[in-house]
Amino acid sequence: MTMLNKDMTLCISLSARPSNNGTRFHNHLYEALGLNWIYKAFAPTDLAQAIAGVRGLGIRGCAISMPYKEDVIALVDRMDATASAIDSVNTIVNDDGVLTAYNTDYAAIAQLIDRHALDPAGTVLLRGSGGMAKATAAAFRDAGFREVTIVARNEANGRALAELYGFGWRASLGDATADVIVNVTPIGMAGGAEERTLSFPPETVDAASVVFDVVALPAETPLIAAGRAAGRTVITGAEVATLQALEQFVLYTGIRPSDEQVRAAEAFMRAGR
Numbered sequence: 001m002t003m004l005n006k007d008m009t010l011c012i013s014l015s016a017r018p019s020n021n022g023t024r025f026h027n028h029l030y031e032a033l034g035l036n037w038i039y040k041a042f043a044p045t046d047l048a049q050a051i052a053g054v055r056g057l058g059i060r061g062c063a064i065s066m067p068y069k070e071d072v073i074a075l076v077d078r079m080d081a082t083a084s085a086i087d088s089v090n091t092i093v094n095d096d097g098v099l100t101a102y103n104t105d106y107a108a109i110a111q112l113i114d115r116h117a118l119d120p121a122g123t124v125l126l127r128g129s130g131g132m133a134k135a136t137a138a139a140f141r142d143a144g145f146r147e148v149t150i151v152a153r154n155e156a157n158g159r160a161l162a163e164l165y166g167f168g169w170r171a172s173l174g175d176a177t178a179d180v181i182v183n184v185t186p187i188g189m190a191g192g193a194e195e196r197t198l199s200f201p202p203e204t205v206d207a208a209s210v211v212f213d214v215v216a217l218p219a220e221t222p223l224i225a226a227g228r229a230a231g232r233t234v235i236t237g238a239e240v241a242t243l244q245a246l247e248q249f250v251l252y253t254g255i256r257p258s259d260e261q262v263r264a265a266e267a268f269m270r271a272g273r
Contacts, residue, residue, distance in 0.1 A: 002030070002031065002036060002038075004038070005036070007036060008036050008037060008038050009035075009036065009037040009038075009060050010037070010038055010039075010040070010057070010058075010059050010060060011026060011037065011038075011039045011040075011059065011060050011061035011062065011063075011252055012039065012040050012041065012042055012054070012059055012061075012062050012063070013039075013040075013041045013042065013062065013063035013064075013065060014042055014043075014044050014047070014050055014062060014063070014064055014065065014068055014072075015041065015042075015043060015063075015064075015065035015066065015068075016043060016065070016066060016067055016068075017043070017065075017066075017186075017189060017190075017191050017192065017217075018041035018042060018043050018065075019041065019190075019216065019217045020041070020269075020272045021216055021217060021238075021241050021245070021269055022039060022041060022063055022241075022245055023039050023040065023041050024265075024268055024269040024271075024272045025241075025242070025245045025249075025265050025266065025268070025269040026039035026245065026248075026249060026265075027039050028264065028265040028268040028269070029249055029257055029261060029262075029265045032257070032261050032264065032265070033253075033255060033257065033261070035253065035255075037060075037252075037253070044068075047068055047071055047072060047075070048075055051072065051075040051076070051092075051099070052075075054092065054094055054099065055094065055097050055099060058094065058097075059094055060093070060094055060252055061091070061092065061093055061094065061248065061251065061252035062091070062092040062094070063090060063091055063245075063248055064089050064090050064091065064092065065090070066130060066131070066132060066186060067130065067131075069088045069089050069090055069130065069131025069132065070087065070088060070089075070130070070131045072089050072092070072101070073087065073089055073101065075099075076089070076092060076099040076100065076101040077098050077099045077100065078098065078099070078100040078101065079100075079101050080100055080101060080102045080103075082102050082103045082104070082106060082107070083101045083102050083103040085106075085138070086103060086106065086131075086134040086135055086138045087131075087134065088103055088105070088131035088132070088134045088135055089101040089102070089103060089131070090102070090103050090104055090105050090131070090132075090135075090244065090248075091103065091104050091247075091248050091251060093251050093252065102251060103135055104243075104244040104245075104247035104248050104251070105131075105132055105135035105136070105240070105244050106135040106138055106139050107243065107244070107247055108239075108240045108242075108243035108244040108247070109135060109136050109139035109140075109214075109240065110139040110142065110143065111243055112212075112235050112239055112240065112243070113139060113140065113143045114143070116210070116233060116235055118143070118145075118180060118210060119179070120143055120144030120145045120146070121147075122145070122147070122178070122179035122180055122209070122210075123147040123148075123149075123178040123179045123180070124140060124145055124147065124148040124149070124178050124179070124180045124181075124182065125148075125149050125151055125173070125176055125177075125178040125180070125181045125182065125200070125204070126140070126148060126149070126150055126151065126167075126182045126184060127151040127152070127173070127181075127182065127183050127184060127185055127187075127199060127200070128150075128151075128152060128183070128184030128185040129150060129152035129154055129157035129158045129160075129161045130157075130184070130185075132184050132214055133150070133152075133161060133184040134161060134164075136182060136184050136214065137150065137161055137164075137165050137167065138165065140182075141165040141166070141167075146166070147178075148165070148167040148168070149162075149167060149168040149169065149170055149176065149178070150162040150167055150168065150169045150170075151169075151170055151171075151172065151173055151176070152169065152171070153171055153172070155169075155171060158170075158171065173200065173201065173204060175203075176204065177203070177204050177207035177208065178204075178207075178208060179208060179209050179210065180208060180209070180210040180212060181200050181204060181205065181208045181210070181211055181212065182212040182213075182214070183199040183200065183212070183213045183214065183215065183221075183223050184214050185199060186215070187199040187215075187223075188213065188215050188221035188222050188223055189215045189217060189221075190217045190218050191217075196222060197222060198222045198223060198226055199213070199221075199222070199223045200223060200226075202226065205223070205226045205227055205230055205232065206230050208227075208232055209232060209233060210232060210233045210234075210235065211223060211224065211226070211227030211230075211232045211233070211234045211235070212234070212235040213227075213234075213235070213236060213237050214237045214240050215237040216236075216237035216238050216240060216241040217237070219236055219237065219238040219270060220236075221236075221237070224236055238269075238270060241269070242262070242265075242266045242269070246262055
């Protein structure tokens with residue numbers, strides 16, 4: 001294993017609830033490819049100071065997770081089209097003090113919609129209205145989905161997101177059902193107050209054909225477990241995490257690992273949960 005040294009290139013992640021997903025995925029690939037790099041997760045107490053540290057310390061790359069994906073926009077120098085199109089950031093690349101923001105969440109969701117052959121004629125309930133919800137809604141819109149309803153308690157955010165993509169909005173689930181249900185909230189996330197909470201009612205899960213949860217930790221959230229138990233097609237946050245992390249890795253290093261190397265890094269990431 002590479003020993004820490006003064007010449008190492010550092011990449012980090014900033015999240016309110018850090019996990020080992022990124023650290024294990026990226027560090028495994030650094031080791032496999034013989035890169036003198038290291039990756040570390042942080043829970044910042046002050047986002048602006050954390051981003052100033054990225055710039056001032058020459059940190060090469062920075063992953064951004066909930067709830068900072070929109071707040072960080074004011075702190076970067078440039079917005080790549082992948083981020084500016086949806087006003088949401090999950091990746092920052094530092095080129096000699098110039099910080100450019102990207103969004104690899106969108107690409108991950110789009111790839112999963114295609115990989116699982118989701119039917120754009122189907123109906124969708126998307127729960128959430130934050131930065132990740134923007135990326136998810138954009139991916140579904142661009143995949144041809146039109147019958148999508150945003151479910152969000154925050155009326156201003158929910159309506160704004162729905163109107164941005166021509167979707168519907170409702171404040172609560174009520175008795176709503178859809179062919180595809182997508183959780184893009186922290187409900188079910190390990191370490192949170194609602195980690196054992198089901199993000200959609202059992203009857204909504206039963207009525208769906210596809211159950212999709214972007215929460216990556218744990219891989220088997222209450223929603224995913226309920227979907228499997230009901231015999232539905234499930235798409236996990238772990239799948240999202242792998243795909244978006246891969247694109248971050250490429251942005252940071254300029255290297256695209258082989259499929260075999262990515263599978264090994266994904267297995268190593270999941271083994272640490």
